[in-house]
Amino acid sequence: MLNRVMSMQRESHRLQIQPHNGPADSKVDRKDSTCKQDHSSQGGETQYPGPHLPEDIWCHIYSLLPMRDAARAACVSNAFQRFWRCHPNLAFSMKALGMDKRSCGEDEIARNFTSKVDHILKNRLCMAIKTLEIVFRYYNDQVCNLDSWLQTVVTPGIEELTIQLSRKSGRYYNFPWSVLANESGSSIRYINLSCCVFSSTAGLCLKSLSRLELCDVDITGDQLGSLLHNSFALQRVRLRLCNNISCLKIPLHLRQLGCLEVFDCSLQLIEIEAQNISNFQFRGHTQVQLPLGVALQLKKLVMSFPGAVSYVCADFPSSLQYVEAPTICSSHEMIDTPVLPSKFFHLKYLSVDLSALAFSPTYDYCSLISFFDASPSLETLVVNVLQVKMLHESIVGDNTSHLREMPGHRHDSLKTVKIIGFSSAKSLVELTCHIIENTTSLKCLTLDTTRGHPWDSCSSNYTGKCLLLHGDFMVEARKGLLAIRTYVEPKVPSGVKLNVVEPCRRCHSLEPVS
Incomplete structure (x- = not known):
């Protein structure tokens, strides 16, 4: 219909x-x-x-x-x-209003946008709104009537509110939390704000709020704490680019909170007391301290910051021993991964992302073995070591040294291993050979000498051509393929399937390394 x-x-x-x-x-x-x-x-x-x-x-x-x-x-x-004229879902954007940003200047765009929204609201027969979405890059506080629109539209019964502005305008909107007081606040389930300034939220109770997303919002830890404290039904919280928060506290009474995502905020400390969080993701530019007052039943964990691998191995709280699928991302490791003091008995899937423009040449990839030892139930391992410029010691052309052997390490549950950005780095080849020789359960080994993105391939993107790879990258890809043929393939047992992914020969030249 x-x-x-x-x-x-x-x-x-x-x-x-x-x-x-x-x-x-x-x-x-x-x-x-x-x-x-x-x-x-x-x-x-x-x-x-x-x-x-x-x-x-x-x-x-x-x-x-x-x-x-x-x-x-x-x-x-x-x-x-x-x-x-009674439509319950209002979504105001330039596309929805049929506006062309190329037709006039930013001030005129703001005036036209305001005029269209004002006209739609003025001609409505009723103001019973369930969802309101305002997405506008050219916000001008001298022209746009955001306060007036919210006062008109945010009425009892509203469930979703999205205000997405842009830093490009140079103006942050002072969001009036007073519009969500009383009955209007009691029905709201979803709030998504970007490029806004917080005013006081004291005494505001959003008893139905289940999802909160804040991006580039000027809010302090105390203001956010007050908002969280009075939002008992929260199930998901996402914070991004909120740089005035140094400490985030998740109170115990948020029993329905299952997902917490913190991206690119200037946080130094995250205190989690809510017991039912199963999905925790953190991405930042510095290390975060994570003292836990409760034993979380985390199933999905993503931690991304410089030194993340060393932190997880050495300082990760033992209360997170039940995590099953962590993803650890680090663009720089100061020290080799230390031996874990305790083991992740329930960890079955591990993704370690060490991709960078150029990773530290002193980092020893074999130090990751201690991570595997601490995970006796590990079944799937994905390691991304993609580098635009490989600075590690190459095993190609080195006829004087031998591959190191690390006896005493057995991995009896590991079945699938994938290494993205495989290169001729000597310690990486040693790590690969160690896995082959010490994993009795191994079924499939994939060594990908490309970027690892399917959409870069001529067989999957709309251009019909592969994304051209940088000259230095192609040289290292050839070396990586030579290292596989020379050192890895002879060690692969007949019962293990070896998949070698190389650059497309139709779009790239794969001349042998001299």
Whole structure:
């Protein structure tokens, strides 16, 4: 039925649609409807360009249309026009409003945007809104009527609120939390704000709020703490580029909180007391301290910052021993990975990302063996060592030294190993050979000498050509392939499937290394 409505609104300008007048008994007495209409201009008859359906069903179908399509469909009939003026989901963006940023300057864009939004809100028959989304890169506090729009639209019953502005405008919006006081705040379930300044949230209780996303928001740790403390139904919190928060505290009473994501914030300390977080992701430019007051049942863990591998191995809280699928990312390691004081008994999947423009040449990849030893249940290992410029000692051309052997390490559960960005770095070749020789359960070994991105391939992207690889990278890819043939392939048992991924020969030259 929704497809029929959308089809009708596309054809309405070139086809003459014969309105269908439903019988009087097909109308529904909607006492609680926010879309009651005055039918006097049509003799009390409701006209729909389609089959016999109760008005409530038509209204519901119409409410599922995106705002721009709903506005176009309003041209089909008077009934759709009334539905449009009561549409419960408002999404204001330049695309939705049909604006072209190339046609005028930024100030004029802001004025045109404001004029269109004002016109839509002024002509509404009711203000019962479920979702409001405002996405605008050219916010101008002298022109845009954001305060007025929020005061008008944020009413009891609203469930989702998104205000996405842009740092490009140079202006941060002072979000008025007072609009969510009382009944309006009690119904809100989702808040997504970017490029805003927080005012006081004291005394604000958002008892239905289940999802909070803040990006580039000027908020202090105390302000955020106050907001979290009074949002008992929170299930997911995402913070990004909120640089005025140095300490984040997640209180114990947030029992429904299952996902916490903190990206690129200037945090130094995260205190988690909520017990049911199963998904924790942190990405930053510096190391974060993670003292835990409870034993979290983490299933998914992502930690990304310089020195993350060493931190996880040496200082990671023992209360996280139940983690099953961690992803550890580090662009720089000052020291080799130390031996873990305790083991991750439940860890089954491990992803270690050491990709960088040029990783420290002093880092010994074999130090990762201690990580594997601490994970006796590990079944799948993915290591990304992609470097644009490989600075490690190469095993190619080195006829004087032998591969190191590290006896006493057995890995009896490991089945699948994938190394992305495989190079001729001597310690990486040694690590690979160690895995082959000391893993009785190994079934599949994949050594990828490319960037590891499927969309870089001519067989998968729309251009029909591979993404051209840098000259130094191609030289190292050839060396990596030679190292595989010389040192790795002879050690691979017959029961292990070896997959070697090399640059496309159609798009790249793979001349042998001299």
